[in-house]
Amino acid sequence: xxxxxxxxxxxxxxxxxxxxxxxxxxxxxxxxxxxxxxxxxxxxxxxxxxxxxxxxxxxxxxxxxxxxxxxxxxxxxxxxxxxxxxxxxxxxxxxxxxxxxxxxxxxxxxxxxxxxxxxxxxxxxxxxxxxxxxxxxxxxxxxxxxxxxxxxxxxxxxxxxxxxxxxxxxxxxxxxxxxxxxxxxxx
Amino acid sequence: xxxxxxxxxxxxxxxxxxxxxxxxxxxxxxxxxxxxxxxxxxxxxxxxxxxxxxxxxxxxxxxxxxxxxxxxxxxxxxxxxxxxxxxxxxxxxxxxxxxxxxxxxxxxxxxxxxxxxxxxxxxxxxxxxxxxxxxxxxxxxxxxxxxxxxxxxxxxxxxxxxxxxxxxxxxxxxxxxxxxxxxxxxxxxxxxxxxxxxxxxxxxxxxxxxxxxxx
Numbered sequence: 593x594x595x596x597x598x599x600x601x602x603x604x605x606x607x608x609x610x611x612x613x614x615x616x617x618x619x620x621x622x623x624x625x626x627x628x629x630x631x632x633x634x635x636x637x638x639x640x641x642x643x644x645x646x647x648x649x650x651x652x653x654x655x656x657x658x659x660x661x662x663x664x665x666x667x668x669x670x671x672x673x674x675x676x677x678x679x680x681x682x683x684x685x686x687x688x689x690x691x692x693x694x695x696x697x698x699x700x701x702x703x704x705x706x707x708x709x710x711x712x713x714x715x716x717x718x719x720x721x722x723x724x725x726x727x728x729x730x731x732x733x734x735x736x737x738x739x740x741x742x743x744x745x746x747x748x749x750x751x752x753x754x755x756x757x758x759x760x761x762x763x764x765x766x767x768x769x770x771x772x773x774x775x776x777x778x779x
Numbered sequence: 780x781x782x783x784x785x786x787x788x789x790x791x792x793x794x795x796x797x798x799x800x801x802x803x804x805x806x807x808x809x810x811x812x813x814x815x816x817x818x819x820x821x822x823x824x825x826x827x828x829x830x831x832x833x834x835x836x837x838x839x840x841x842x843x844x845x846x847x848x849x850x851x852x853x854x855x856x857x858x859x860x861x862x863x864x865x866x867x868x869x870x871x872x873x874x875x876x877x878x879x880x881x882x883x884x885x886x887x888x889x890x891x892x893x894x895x896x897x898x899x900x901x902x903x904x905x906x907x908x909x910x911x912x913x914x915x916x917x918x919x920x921x922x923x924x925x926x927x928x929x930x931x932x933x934x935x936x937x938x939x940x941x942x943x944x945x946x947x948x949x950x951x952x953x954x955x956x957x958x959x960x961x962x963x964x965x966x967x968x969x970x971x972x973x974x975x976x977x978x979x980x981x982x983x984x985x986x987x988x989x990x991x992x993x994x
Binding site: 593594595596598600601602603605607609610613633637649650652653655656657659660666667668669670671672673728729730735739754757758761762765768 | 808895924974
């Protein structure tokens with residue numbers, strides 16, 4: 593891995609951290625944060641591998657004791673809390689978004705970007721989050737999934753749209769994902 | 780680093796090696812999941828709070844803040860359990876989560892970020908057999924910490940620049956006028972930083988002792 597890749601990984605870990613400073617919108621009992629926007633941007637700007645590593649790095653920064661999550665919390669406490677699964681799923685979500693983005697790269701537009709963000713940023717995150725929520729709380733998966741979906745989906749749809757618009761414009765002026773993968777080149 | 784959650788005190792908990800504290804935390808979480816009874820979970824909660832407030836002498840406000848961050852989750856989960864299972868299970872799971880959250884907060888507040896990063900590097904050491912250099916992990920952590928204030932500074936500057944031009948910085952239009960330029964700027968910046976690091980030898984494989992390095 594080149595130093596340039598390390599710098600991009602560090603950059604998007606930092607971007608997710610900075611998005612935690614944006615005041616959370618309290619919709620219902622749970623604050624909807626801007627941080628999953630960072631997850632979506634990491635995947636759709638850096639691609640699968642670097643996107644995954646950047647969000648993993650963000651979680652390491654939180655775990656070692658920096659208060660980078662949007663509620664001003666950090667350290668190991670969030671990983672023991674009820675929403676642990678939702679946070680832990682971020683690297684996976686970024687990977688899925690990045691993987692899809694690499695496949696859509698030659699015909700990348702807002703619609704494809706939105707699709708990738710919804711699949712990786714919403715579906716993957718909610719499935720993993722609900723699975724962990726269910727396990728640590730002796731709840732059935734479907735109960736937990738509905739709970740998470742009700743809480744997060746409205747805000748996540750807005751964020752998926754924002755990230756899609758931004759990612760398409762960034763691709764136009766500063767593309768980081770270099771070459772289209774085989775799956776796209778075959779067309 | 781003023782950003783950290785570390786609370787300096789002279790206590791046995793603070794002096795304990797970071798690796799041990801992490802192992803103790805893992806042990807506690809296994810215990811409360813293996814024995815999910817009200818006395819066990821309640822006892823764990825009392826023990827954790829006593830350890831944090833009396834032994835480590837942490838301010839109560841720190842534990843309150845961590846508890847408040849998950850308060851609504853706990854309330855919602857308790858209500859959900861009330862509806863779909865029973866009150867006792869709800870009480871056990873909620874108290875269990877609270878105990879674990881507070882235990883993790885105690886570990887974080889009593890351990891320096893540098894000590895935690897050292898544990899991360901030690902845990903990652905076996906990765907060198909698959910080609911990951913431990914020094915690069917330290918480098919990427921340092922870069923991320925430097926980028927955090929840099930990005931917010933750049934964001935402020937772009938916002939001011941757009942406001943000075945009378946440009947719109949809100950709504951969908953604001954994305955194009957502020958967020959996109961910010962991302963492009965910091966991507967270029969990251970690229971420049973990596974070139975500067977490479978020029979100073981960051982990309983070099985360490986020289987093996989007793990001979991020139993292989994190409």
